[in-house]
Amino acid sequence: MVLRERISEHTYVFRSSMYARVNAGLISTPEGCVLIDTLPYPEETQEIANFVQRRLRSQVKYVILTHSHADHVYGAYLFPEAEVIGHLYARKLLLTQTKPALLKARTLNPVLADVCLIMPAILMEKEAAVRLGGATLIMRHAPGHAPDVISVYYREEKVLFASDAMMPIPYFVHGDIRDLRNTLRALAQVSPVEDLVQGHGDVLLRGEVKTVIETYLDYLDCVERHVDWVLAKGGGKQALLSLDVEDCGIPRIALEGLATKLHQENLVTLFLRKRKARQVKRKA
Ligand SMILES: [Zn+2]
Incomplete structure (x- = not known):
């Protein structure tokens, strides 16, 4: 249907x-x-x-x-x-x-x-x-x-x-x-x-429209801040995933309950990319 x-x-x-x-x-x-x-x-x-x-x-x-x-x-x-x-x-x-x-x-x-x-x-x-x-x-x-x-x-x-x-x-x-x-x-x-x-x-x-776009931008800032904080203090996966999607202004039920899964994938992806970029920088 x-x-x-x-x-x-x-x-x-x-x-x-x-x-x-x-x-x-x-x-x-x-x-x-x-x-x-x-x-x-x-x-x-x-x-x-x-x-x-x-x-x-x-x-x-x-x-x-x-x-x-x-x-x-x-x-x-x-x-x-x-x-x-x-x-x-x-x-x-x-x-x-x-x-x-x-x-x-x-x-x-x-x-x-x-x-x-x-x-x-x-x-x-x-x-x-x-x-x-x-x-x-x-x-x-x-x-x-x-x-x-x-x-x-x-x-x-x-x-x-x-x-x-x-x-x-x-x-x-x-x-x-x-x-x-x-x-x-x-x-x-x-x-x-x-x-x-x-x-x-x-x-x-x-x-x-404006409010929703602001919510999405705030979400991205929240995710990035958290990833930077975890990297700075040398935290691992547990620290990374301690940030709930609702802490970043997106309801858990969003997208038929897929929100938490997608949120965690965002966190892990950004974490790995930033960690790699730091390693490359250090080597250089
Ligand atoms: Zn798509």
Whole structure:
């Protein structure tokens, strides 16, 4: 079952109920639709395809893959007529990371048997736009969660799709904490925004955007402060993991209870990266 929400006149959001509340966005125009990401399971993405065909009597002209992670890209093969757009870095990540993981996942989960990865044919780097049937979609590089993340701003309806740069708990294990901070600050500058669609979880309304971005930035500062403190006093894993996600302002129940797990992965990743950087510096 997919939750469908119409957030403005021509904008729909489809949310997975099977995995981590992933969002896909759909923009409908008189000349066809633009799909922003797909959902993790084929039966969920198929619901979007059916909606476009039967309810809107339209077709998907472009699929924008906001980054190469499995939960956003698995359904792209269900739109064989669409042009697929992604970041320059997405191709390599799809081939070296998403594909081997898919081959493994297929053997474990028969519902993924038909999934095949689609490589973006149109690649963007810093900024690019799609224009279709009166809709202008501005795509911008938004790294931090992963190196290939792009955000999409639908200018006419003032909807910002932030992808996983914004999710109920910031997560930088596949990316970089500094990039994520810069991206969050850049997203806070996008104006006007009526609705902000996060990569996972609830759609934010205009009045919530600034506060939520501040919460995410505070979370990142809290994690980094703690890691620096543990490194300074030569603490180990126990000291590192003593910081609860709630101490950094993110509820434990966020992202269907995944918050603690992702938080601990953030801590360990940052700790190992910083420790390595110190060792390299010492050697030099
Ligand atoms: Zn992701």
